[in-house]
Amino acid sequence: MSLHDPVPAPEDAGIQIRNLTVSYDTDRGRFHALNDVTLDIRPRHITGFIGESGSGKTTLAMAMMNAIHNPGRIDGGSVLLEGAGDVLRLKGEELRRLHGRYFGFVFQASSNSLNPLKRIGAQLMDLGRSHGVTDLRALLREAKTLAERMGMDGDRVLTSYQHELSGGMRQRVGIIFALVLKARVIILDEPTTALDMLSQQAVLEIVRTIHQERGLTTVIITHDMGVVAEMADRVVVLYAGRVVEEGPTQSVLRHPRHPYTRGLIHAIPRITGNLHDVEPLQGTPPDLATIPTIGCVFRERCPIRAPICDTVAPTPTSAHGDGIVTCHGVDQHD
Amino acid sequence: MGLINMIEVRGLVKTFPARGGLLSQKAVQAVKGVSFTIPDAGAVAFIGESGCGKTTIGRILTGLETYDSGEIYYNGQNLTSLTPRERQERLRKIQLIQQDPYAALNPARTIYQTLMAPLTWEAKRQQKNRDWMERRAREVLELVGLNPDVVLGKYPHMLSGGQRQRVVIARALTVQPDVLVADEAVSMIDVSLRLGILTLLQALRRDYGIALLFITHDIAAARYIGHDGRVYVIYQGEIVEQAATDELIQSPVHPYTQALLSAIPVLRGLEQPGPDRHIPLGEFALAEGNGCRFAPRCRFAEQRCRDEKPPEVAWQHEEHRHTCHYPTPRRVVPEPLEAKS
Numbered sequence: 101m102s103l104h105d106p107v108p109a110p111e112d113a114g115i116q117i118r119n120l121t122v123s124y125d126t127d128r129g130r131f132h133a134l135n136d137v138t139l140d141i142r143p144r145h146i147t148g149f150i151g152e153s154g155s156g157k158t159t160l161a162m163a164m165m166n167a168i169h170n171p172g173r174i175d176g177g178s179v180l181l182e183g184a185g186d187v188l189r190l191k192g193e194e195l196r197r198l199h200g201r202y203f204g205f206v207f208q209a210s211s212n213s214l215n216p217l218k219r220i221g222a223q224l225m226d227l228g229r230s231h232g233v234t235d236l237r238a239l240l241r242e243a244k245t246l247a248e249r250m251g252m253d254g255d256r257v258l259t260s261y262q263h264e265l266s267g268g269m270r271q272r273v274g275i276i277f278a279l280v281l282k283a284r285v286i287i288l289d290e291p292t293t294a295l296d297m298l299s300q301q302a303v304l305e306i307v308r309t310i311h312q313e314r315g316l317t318t319v320i321i322t323h324d325m326g327v328v329a330e331m332a333d334r335v336v337v338l339y340a341g342r343v344v345e346e347g348p349t350q351s352v353l354r355h356p357r358h359p360y361t362r363g364l365i366h367a368i369p370r371i372t373g374n375l376h377d378v379e380p381l382q383g384t385p386p387d388l389a390t391i392p393t394i395g396c397v398f399r400e401r402c403p404i405r406a407p408i409c410d411t412v413a414p415t416p417t418s419a420h421g422d423g424i425v426t427c428h429g430v431d432q433h434d
Numbered sequence: 435m436g437l438i439n440m441i442e443v444r445g446l447v448k449t450f451p452a453r454g455g456l457l458s459q460k461a462v463q464a465v466k467g468v469s470f471t472i473p474d475a476g477a478v479a480f481i482g483e484s485g486c487g488k489t490t491i492g493r494i495l496t497g498l499e500t501y502d503s504g505e506i507y508y509n510g511q512n513l514t515s516l517t518p519r520e521r522q523e524r525l526r527k528i529q530l531i532q533q534d535p536y537a538a539l540n541p542a543r544t545i546y547q548t549l550m551a552p553l554t555w556e557a558k559r560q561q562k563n564r565d566w567m568e569r570r571a572r573e574v575l576e577l578v579g580l581n582p583d584v585v586l587g588k589y590p591h592m593l594s595g596g597q598r599q600r601v602v603i604a605r606a607l608t609v610q611p612d613v614l615v616a617d618e619a620v621s622m623i624d625v626s627l628r629l630g631i632l633t634l635l636q637a638l639r640r641d642y643g644i645a646l647l648f649i650t651h652d653i654a655a656a657r658y659i660g661h662d663g664r665v666y667v668i669y670q671g672e673i674v675e676q677a678a679t680d681e682l683i684q685s686p687v688h689p690y691t692q693a694l695l696s697a698i699p700v701l702r703g704l705e706q707p708g709p710d711r712h713i714p715l716g717e718f719a720l721a722e723g724n725g726c727r728f729a730p731r732c733r734f735a736e737q738r739c740r741d742e743k744p745p746e747v748a749w750q751h752e753e754h755r756h757t758c759h760y761p762t763p764r765r766v767v768p769e770p771l772e773a774k775s
Contacts, residue, residue: 266485297483301713323626326699365701368654369632371653371767373770381629385626
């Protein structure tokens with residue numbers, strides 16, 4: 101074992117997020133992108149973060165890794181990572197090593213996160229070197245095996261430049277980068293947006309298999325309820341930087357308690373069933389500059405708005421067995 | 435006569451020439467003899483994977499790409515026999531809406547300026563004045579459900595993705611098009627706003643008789659542009675199956691159609707997978723030889739499929755057509771669970 105790899109990450113890397121608040125400094129003022137988020141990410145589960153653009157799902161994932169950069173700032177809260185303590189207290193080299201040991205992040209546009217001037221293999225070796233991997237050959241062997249398991253020709257992938265690979269292949273290369281360092285927590289940001297249905301299923305299938313095989317803690321960030329429904333054990337619904345509902349996926353899909361979750365589910369174009377059962381979500385996605393600062397953030401778009409929503413922000417209440425919902429109106433429904 | 439076919443395409447072929455470089459050393463035939471019709475105010479969807487040639491067909495129809503052979507009839511007139519200039523003039527009435535509303539609008543122009551550019555041409559053509567242009571700009575924005583007072587002075591970055599796509603549609607409407615070609619027009623838009631755009635396209639069709647060619651990999655979205663729609667399934671530049679939308683969804687007979695439909699995510703808790711669901715995970719390989727192009731990926735392929743190219747034939751009735759030696763209807767799409775358990 102190399103000097104740079106003192107303690108291996110524990111098998112079960114659960115994450116406890118407490119009262120996490122993140123704000124962004126813009127020329128229109130300082131806005132909260134996350135507001136008092138408390139959440140447990142369970143080990144060996146696939147957790148889906150769902151919400152529209154601007155709901156804070158990517159910010160939440162970045163804050164979990166203490167990777168919020170200027171003009172963003174973590175204002176408060178804690179992120180307890182099993183075996184590593186509070187991630188928000190780490191910085192510099194310590195934090196960088198923790199990232200390499202624990203986290204694998206697959207970026208939204210994987211084609212934009214690869215270096216166009218270097219072959220995939222060379223980029224993998226850079227990754228290994230920067231995280232103190234001594235046996236680079238083993239790293240490449242591992243990458244090749246992963247590529248082959250994903251239905252690609254390993255040698256071809258490693259000797260290719262990114263432009264020589266299709267969109268679906270590049271997305272899979274992104275996943276290889278996240279997995280070769282034996283990360284315990286894999287975060288995928290919109291892993292299948294812009295892929296066609298068959299490539300999407302291929303990518304999801306690989307994620308599911310490797311998640312189970314390695315007993316990972318996996319987070320999928322998406323605005324597509326279909327992806328969450330296929331993949332996630334638990335779903336976290338975010339709106340304007342707040343968790344509005346959380347629970348086991350099937351229960352949330354079947355009996356959504358929050359009007360926003362209901363709206364998201366009803367807005368999905370479905371392949372069977374009555375066309376008229378589907379209706380668009382009212383209003384536009386939240387804009388950090390215009391969301392209300394007092395009362396419920398969703399009230400402008402809410403079909404069950406009540407007077408209390410204008411003045412008092414709802415607090416999380418228990419729902420779906422071990423989940424939560426944040427709405428004044430839950431008792432009136434189901 | 436019953437239906438008037440606004441657009442009729444026969445045996446369309448397009449080959450992209452060989453270029454230098456590592457990848458494209460062979461000429462690629464992107465469209466291999468495709469025939470279809472778009473009825474007056476009709477709704478037609480093309481579905482298939484990335485790279486199947488569906489976008490190329492849309493670009494040919496809108497005059498952005500040339501074609502090698504085949505015939506395109508537009509309102510009964512053969513476009514192939516026209517000069518390029520005359521052809522371009524006709525094709526102006528067929529407008530393309532592209533996938534990415536972020537790239538389709540000039541970031542340095544306000545929405546007002548964006549709409550005025552095509553309106554200036556229209557005004558010249560129809561000998562109208564500036565007032566007419568201003569009125570028309572407000573009109574098209576209202577048609578797509580935007581408030582002109584709010585939107586006209588804004589730049590694209592000040593609008594959400596869904597609003598931008600509406601502006602793109604408004605711009606296409608300035609020329610009073612006969613046909614809108616929507617190429618993955620909703621795939622980059624938040625799921626919550628997709629339905630709004632789909633309903634808008636549906637309304638344009640119903641209220642103004644604008645025909646729609648909907649190019650997508652998301653067949654569920656294709657259902658929402660009209661009840662009487664028709665779907666063409668394209669694989670490697672050829673149509674492998676075609677039928678009325680709901681018939682194709684409920685009883686697809688070509689294994690490729692079945693693969694595409696199987697790949698639709700199942701909303702667990704609300705739906706269960708179709709009993710015959712099967713998703714092939716292999717890479718998209720260009721087929722060689724004389725047989726069925728899908729045979730290398732097909733789990734039902736027999737020797738005959740590799741040797742002999744299947745012709746296009748009807749299944750049960752003339753409107754449902756396919757190219758498979760062993761057509762078998764299978765139930766692959768997600769099925770709704772009972773309302774409450």
